[in-house]
Amino acid sequence: MHARLIRSAAAVAVAAAGTLTWAPAASAEPAEPTPSASAAPTETPAPDAGSVEIIAKDAAGDALPAATFLLLDSAGQEAGRGQTDAQGKATFPDLAPGVYRLKQTATGSPLHEVVADQDVIVTPGATTRLTITDPFKAAQVLLQAKDDKTGKLLPGATVNIGTGTSTLLTLTTGAKGTASGELPMSSRSTKFWVKEIKAPAGYDLYKPTKTFTAGPGAPVTVTVTNTKTLIDPKPDPSDKPTHKPTPSPSSPGKPSSGNGGTAPSAADRPTPEADSSPDAASSSVAAAPVKDSTPKAPTGSLARTGADATPWLVGGATALIAAGGGALLLTRRSRTDSHADDSTES
Structure with a gap:
């Protein structure tokens, strides 16, 4: 009853003033402190993972299936391993951003060589694409220079070997009449030419240009033949007279x-x-x-003097x-x- 009278009196007073103001009633319960922004726990979201995609092919542009690659992280630990499919494609997903080392361990073909190691950079949320071109294996060339009559191997013959207008290899036969070298290949079968530029001692230069075909990693033998140089016969010193003419008396x-x-x-x-x-x-x-x-003096002997x-x-x-x-x-x-x-x- 007493409380109701107090509220009525307050309402009459507000009405008399013509203004209404709302003020929350004070509470005896203690207020909870508002946490500061600095006190909130810090949580760094994990970066998005990246990936690496590889396309393997040869120098002729053909895809290389079954080529094997290894991916190493900055600490040298294996981060992934993969093999190309029928289209020559291999993918390394879910890689943390950073620098990796790509290493080819197999080509999947007996005609090709693996490429050198290279660095790969992985960026967050992106795919790094690489095209790997495996070179063909070099052809193994054996050069022989022979006498065109006897077939004897001749030292000292020098030849150039090339394709088109380019000279790729120069060989000189040694003491056994042979020489060997490697020819770089750009396809599965390449046509080469051979030209002798220096003949063996005592022989004429082999002037025709010969051609031959070689394949990657396959041995091939190239032979040039030389003809002995014709020399005008010289008088034999042994044919000279061994006695002097007998002088007349x-x-x-x-x-x-x-x-x-x-x-x-x-x-x-x-x-x-x-x-x-x-x-x-x-x-x-x-x-x-x-x-x-x-x-x-008697005939046939020297005169006495x-x-x-x-x-x-x-x-x-x-x-x-x-x-x-x-x-x-x-x-x-x-x-x-x-x-x-x-x-x-x-």
Whole structure:
């Protein structure tokens, strides 16, 4: 009753003032504190995962099924492993963002080589796509240079091997007449040419350009043949004469090598005057038989020269001088006797 009177009095007072104001009644219960923003627990949402998609093919553009890849995280731990399908595709899902290492462990083909390792970056909520191109295995080339007649292997032959306008390999045969190398391949079958640029010693250059076909990883043998260089025959030194020609014997009256002696020439010898007297004739006949006493060398041997022939030459010259002097003396005496007879008769 008392409370109702109080409320009525309050209502009358408000009505008299013409204004109504609502104020919540105070409560004796303690108010709960409002938590601050800093005191609320912090929760960081997990980032969205990413993925990696791989397409494997060869240099000709054909898909490579059954190619195997390994994905390693930054700590070197395996994060995924996969193999390409018939279209050459492989996917690594649910990867945390970061840098990964992609490693190919198999190509799925005996004709191809694996690629080198590479880094892959995975971003949140995105797919990283990679195209892997596996190269063809190189062809194994064996070069031989042969003699075109005997088939003997020849060292020192140098050839260029290439395709189109490009030279891919240069080989020189060694001591055994062979050389080997690797030819890069761009398809499952490639046509190459071979051209010799240096011939073996003593042989002509093989001028034609040969062609051959090679496949990835397959051995192939290439042979060039060379012809011996023709050389004009030269005279054999053994065909030269082994003996000297035999000189002719010395002529009478000519000087011969010896101790320095010289025989008088025909101009220096006294010549008897022409006379028809018997004495002169007999004198001429007496002087005629004088001959060179130098011994002649036998046929087929060298003539004797030197000091052995000198005494004979000196003796022959002395005999000639003596004979000429005697003939001259007889001639003069005959003329003197003829003049004396003529004087007596007159």
